[in-house]
Amino acid sequence: DAGVTQSPTHLIKTRGQQVTLRCSPKSGHDTVSWYQQALGQGPQFIFQYYEEEERQRGNFPDRFSGHQFPNYSSELNVNALLLGDSALYLCASSFQGLAGELFFGEGSRLTVL
């Protein structure tokens, strides 16, 4: 049973560029949440997708957008990259019925130069 998989694992971009990160949830899960974890910080909630719609959003600008596909996989897009966007981006999947129990991938490490 595959867990949560994320790609790519590492990437380097320059300021102003755009990036797309991908996530496949754990088998049986229908909800995907994205988190940003800056160095030395806890994960910060970006948004959550369920039934292909954004259901909740954290305090992130519109440069951060996402999508969920019919197979429950998800993408996180960040436009007009800033140096401050450098972080580990974590995808977590869950089943709507299980209160807050998240399964995390190993993350995508984004470096913005």
Place this chain on the structure above:
Amino acid sequence: AQSVTQLDSQVPVFEEAPVELRCNYSSSVSVYLFWYVQYPNQGLQLLLKYLSGSTLVKSINGFEAEFNKSQTSFHLRKPSVHISDTAEYFCAVSDVSGGYQKVTFGIGTKLQVIP
């Protein structure tokens, strides 16, 4: 809005000694509480959770946490730590009232077990 405060950024402790990692939360509604662990170069894993019922919850590897509503705390304890417990531990809170739950994390506590 909900928030989590982890008072200690780093906790060094000798092997086989007891440890307590502190967590306080703030929320205007009932909550679920969690501890997640992150080993180096890995994603977060659920360690234990409090949803309802007994206020003392335990993990399979000897950790336990107690929900204290009056003190809004959910401290994590282990009576005797091992080298393999070296990791970063995150306390988290989930708002019960929303139809779609958002989990909010603290900044983490790095547990360093010294041989």
